[in-house]
Amino acid sequence: METEIFAALVRRPGPRLAEGLVTHIERSEVDLELAQRQWQAYVEALEAAGWRTIEVEPAPDCPDAVFIEDAVVVYGDVAVVTRPGADERKPETEAAERAVRDLGYTVRRIEAPGTLDGGDVLKFGGTVWVGQGGRTNAEGLRQLGEILAEQGARVVGVPLTKVLHLKSAVTALPDGTVIGYEPLVDDASVWESFLAVPEESGAHVVLLGGDRLLMAADAPKSAELFRSRGYEVTEVDISEYEKLEGCVTCLSVRLRGCPS
Numbered sequence: 001m002e003t004e005i006f007a008a009l010v011r012r013p014g015p016r017l018a019e020g021l022v023t024h025i026e027r028s029e030v031d032l033e034l035a036q037r038q039w040q041a042y043v044e045a046l047e048a049a050g051w052r053t054i055e056v057e058p059a060p061d062c063p064d065a066v067f068i069e070d071a072v073v074v075y076g077d078v079a080v081v082t083r084p085g086a087d088e089r090k091p092e093t094e095a096a097e098r099a100v101r102d103l104g105y106t107v108r109r110i111e112a113p114g115t116l117d118g119g120d121v122l123k124f125g126g127t128v129w130v131g132q133g134g135r136t137n138a139e140g141l142r143q144l145g146e147i148l149a150e151q152g153a154r155v156v157g158v159p160l161t162k163v164l165h166l167k168s169a170v171t172a173l174p175d176g177t178v179i180g181y182e183p184l185v186d187d188a189s190v191w192e193s194f195l196a197v198p199e200e201s202g203a204h205v206v207l208l209g210g211d212r213l214l215m216a217a218d219a220p221k222s223a224e225l226f227r228s229r230g231y232e233v234t235e236v237d238i239s240e241y242e243k244l245e246g247c248v249t250c251l252s253v254r255l256r257g258c259p260s
């Protein structure tokens, strides 16, 4: 088996995107054409950084399917197909499962009554933090813990009340520093090394490999902070996805060491 180091799952936005769920913010109108252009630019940014993108079959009846991160959690050569906490999103996982199976992953599943959204799962250096209080329930955490323990991971539940997903509150820099916008973080003391960022979207980074980061364009002060720490930052405008509580992280699933 060849090892593909840089591949990412993405899923094209469907015609019903504007009907996506909104929980913690007020609904505002989504411009579908702009959203499509922004998605294309996001995909191009991944590709420009050397990532081969693999499209999961679109799910035109599922408005939130573009947020592919929530449908599958990949750890080593295991892909855990989730059971999203919102019923509207449960049908999204079917094609996501096919995609990871075709790529050669060992497929595991979160089963009822467990619920888990990939956006609640932050992985770094063998530890997996899982947001509790939103879309992911205690049973989802327990099942993920059991599956990933077989992979040698330590799975830890963390409280989440202020935002949709754990990764709407915090993500990690390549050196393991967890970054977050403090007003939205329930308990920053969970992480040994925590850095407060000045803007909400500044808390969301996609690690592109090495010292390269991808982040939203509406957090210029945070981008500057990361640059001052030596990171190379690419910014993409994802305004239409932010209106649906999406972040840069949720538009892809990066596959490091993809089995096929």
Ligand SMILES: NC(=O)NCCC[C@H](N)C(=O)O
Residues within 6 Å of the ligand: 020, 021, 022, 023, 064, 067, 069, 070, 086, 089, 118, 119, 120, 164, 165, 167, 168, 244, 245, 246, 247, 249, 250
């Ligand atoms: N991982 C993520 O942050 N996903 C964003 C999902 C947004 C979608 N409108 C939802 O409420 O499920």
